[in-house]
Amino acid sequence: MDLGKGISIIDAMDLDKEKRTGCYVLHAEELTLVETCASPSIPYLLEGFKTLGIDPKNIKNIIVTHVHLDHAGGVGLLLDSCPNAKVIVHPRGRRHLADPSKLIMGARAVYGEKFDELFDPILPVPDNRLIIKEDGDTLQIGEYRILTFLNTPGHAKHHFSIHDSWSNGIFTGDTIGVFYPQLFEKGLELYLPSTSPNQFDPDAMIDSLEKIKALDVERIYFGHYGMTTNPSHVYEQIYKWLPLFMESGEKVWKDKQGASIETKSEALFQELYAKVESYLAEKEISLDQEMSEIIKLDLRVGSMGIIDYLAKKTK
Numbered sequence: 291m292d293l294g295k296g297i298s299i300i301d302a303m304d305l306d307k308e309k310r311t312g313c314y315v316l317h318a319e320e321l322t323l324v325e326t327c328a329s330p331s332i333p334y335l336l337e338g339f340k341t342l343g344i345d346p347k348n349i350k351n352i353i354v355t356h357v358h359l360d361h362a363g364g365v366g367l368l369l370d371s372c373p374n375a376k377v378i379v380h381p382r383g384r385r386h387l388a389d390p391s392k393l394i395m396g397a398r399a400v401y402g403e404k405f406d407e408l409f410d411p412i413l414p415v416p417d418n419r420l421i422i423k424e425d426g427d428t429l430q431i432g433e434y435r436i437l438t439f440l441n442t443p444g445h446a447k448h449h450f451s452i453h454d455s456w457s458n459g460i461f462t463g464d465t466i467g468v469f470y471p472q473l474f475e476k477g478l479e480l481y482l483p484s485t486s487p488n489q490f491d492p493d494a495m496i497d498s499l500e501k502i503k504a505l506d507v508e509r510i511y512f513g514h515y516g517m518t519t520n521p522s523h524v525y526e527q528i529y530k531w532l533p534l535f536m537e538s539g540e541k542v543w544k545d546k547q548g549a550s551i552e553t554k555s556e557a558l559f560q561e562l563y564a565k566v567e568s569y570l571a572e573k574e575i576s577l578d579q580e581m582s583e584i585i586k587l588d589l590r591v592g593s594m595g596i597i598d599y600l601a602k603k604t605k
């Protein structure tokens with residue numbers, strides 16, 4: 291899909307769901323991608339390149355906002371089709387792309403038997419194809435198109451966001467929330483903070499939001515999913531939801547003292563889902579099966595991240 295300003299998005303059909311995770315194509319002199327999604331999505335990307343008339347051999351830069359598998363898991367596999375591409379990653383993410391064994395171990399622990407179906411294979415990226423970008427570094431991809439990398443922790447410490455001068459937009463990965471275009475089509479803009487384990491930090495998330503807000507961008511390109519031309523709504527909603535999520539987290543943490551981490555996470559999930567559901571009801575939006583599954587999945591993982599953060603904080 292064409293987003294204007296020389297940017298297209300390819301639906302990576304993450305988890306076999308539409309409009310969940312996307313790969314952005316920047317049609318500049320140096321053809322550039324942002325995000326690859328997980329390996330099972332790579333056939334969808336190759337198909338998308340075909341539709342866009344792109345020969346993958348011409349792709350010069352593949353940028354991943356952070357190394358979570360739904361954003362960068364497929365990068366090693368994609369490189370097989372892109373012999374002339376370099377991979378650009380946050381300094382803290384580099385070693386995980388060069389040697390994904392830790393990522394694989396972590397994901398196997400969380401996803402168990404489903405790991406193969408969701409993520410396999412996770413291939414290493416050769417060292418000589420990796421480039422790191424520090425906070426404030428730039429990359430010129432066209433005569434008038436400069437990308438600027440900003441360190442934006444909060445969702446993960448290995449996360450940067452990328453400002454694009456041509457569209458005055460920013461690729462935020464998971465830093466300032468998840469956008470649900472399916473609800474937007476029904477007339478509701480919903481942005482929820484992405485608080486997954488295990489480096490979630492609410493203070494860092496707000497600092498990153500402030501940093502992004504100060505750029506006065508006109509567009510935000512989300513990891514999940516798509517673009518908004520209403521950045522101020524995004525900031526407002528993250529300011530609203532993040533404190534609500536944390537309040538609920540602290541309440542559950544207190545009420546369920548002594549209970550296991552799993553029990554606490556499940557209780558928090560129930561609270562958060564009820565909150566989101568009642569917000570949607572207020573707006574007279576009802577969720578179909580697929581949408582409610584997507585939001586439940588996000589809030590389940592998000593609850594785990596909040597409880598994990600509180601557990602570390604109280605240690």
Ligand SMILES: [Zn+2]
Nearest residue numbers: 356358445464
């Ligand atoms: Zn992530």
